[in-house]
Amino acid sequence: MDILRMCIPGVHPSTRAIESMVHLYGNKIYKLAYHMTGSSDDAEDVVQEVFLKLFRNWSQIGARRNLSAWIHRIVSNASLDLLRSRQARRRREVNADSERLEAVATGRRSDRPEARLDGSELNDRIALALDALSPQLAVALVLFDHEGLKAREIAGILNVAEATVRGYVSEARQRVKETLTPYLAGRTP
Amino acid sequence: MKGNKPFCEKISRSFHDYYDGELSLFMKRVVQKHLGACVPCRRDYVLLQMTIESIRQKVAPDVPPRLLKKIIRQFTDPGPGGKPAPRELLGGDWTDGLQRI
Numbered sequence: 001m002d003i004l005r006m007c008i009p010g011v012h013p014s015t016r017a018i019e020s021m022v023h024l025y026g027n028k029i030y031k032l033a034y035h036m037t038g039s040s041d042d043a044e045d046v047v048q049e050v051f052l053k054l055f056r057n058w059s060q061i062g063a064r065r066n067l068s069a070w071i072h073r074i075v076s077n078a079s080l081d082l083l084r085s086r087q088a089r090r091r092r093e094v095n096a097d098s099e100r101l102e103a104v105a106t107g108r109r110s111d112r113p114e115a116r117l118d119g120s121e122l123n124d125r126i127a128l129a130l131d132a133l134s135p136q137l138a139v140a141l142v143l144f145d146h147e148g149l150k151a152r153e154i155a156g157i158l159n160v161a162e163a164t165v166r167g168y169v170s171e172a173r174q175r176v177k178e179t180l181t182p183y184l185a186g187r188t189p
Numbered sequence: 190m191k192g193n194k195p196f197c198e199k200i201s202r203s204f205h206d207y208y209d210g211e212l213s214l215f216m217k218r219v220v221q222k223h224l225g226a227c228v229p230c231r232r233d234y235v236l237l238q239m240t241i242e243s244i245r246q247k248v249a250p251d252v253p254p255r256l257l258k259k260i261i262r263q264f265t266d267p268g269p270g271g272k273p274a275p276r277e278l279l280g281g282d283w284t285d286g287l288q289r290i
Contacts, residue, residue, distance in 0.1 A: 022260050184243070
């Protein structure tokens with residue numbers, strides 16, 4: 001179905017268009033936001049915000065050549081906002097934060113239900129490692145390694161230079177690698 | 190083979206670009222040759238590869254169906270019982286006839 005054909009300038013979305021968009025993109029947006037924020041509650045907030053923006057800008061959606069790129073941008077910005085506010089909140093919660101960092105350092109399993117997602121220890125550790133990254137690094141890493149976007153596309157989303165994106169991705173990978181090394185070292189061929 | 194630290198450090202800075210296929214042919218060959226000869230760097234590169242592949246394979250749960258239902262309801266319900274109507278939520282004028290696209 002060509003969703004963009006449902007978008008007519010100056011006209012609000014029909015019930016059918018709303019249902020189609022939510023079913024077509026809801027899961028994708030949720031998973032992307034989940035990877036970026038590492039939290040199901042935050043991912044739900046992002047999904048709601050994205051659809052609100054999508055339907056508010058409905059009349060302009062049809063003019064967009066690449067809806068997927070627009071969605072990546074909106075999800076990234078919403079996730080960055082959430083991660084930044086979470087980071088600021090954490091600065092005030094020093095005790096809880098040091099406990100989490102200790103968990104990353106010692107490889108102890110997280111108490112967060114999200115981190116026990118599929119019972120896989122590796123998934124837990126990646127979630128914790130991503131959680132310890134700065135918002136920009138986490139979002140750049142997910143867009144590059146998980147979503148397969150080019151550094152140029154991410155630069156446009158984050159409003160930074162392409163070289164900066166490559167720097168973010170390298171730094172983020174390196175930090176995740178440091179966290180995973182004790183676990184992965186035993187699996188190297 | 191034991192690594193040559195300054196050279197190893199220089200080469201390891203190219204690992205990300207090497208993995209992403211962003212190096213020039215010349216640099217690609219330099220890295221390949223070094224990886225073939227230096228055990229610590231090879232180990233380091235394998236760990237980087239495993240890290241990136243683990244990130245790529247990380248799974249996320251599916252969106253809860255109740256959330257999708259809630260969003261659809263939020264934007265389509267006319268709003269009895271104090272719920273916001275779509276026109277209030279979305280702003281602007283609604284042309285009911287044109288809504289049925």
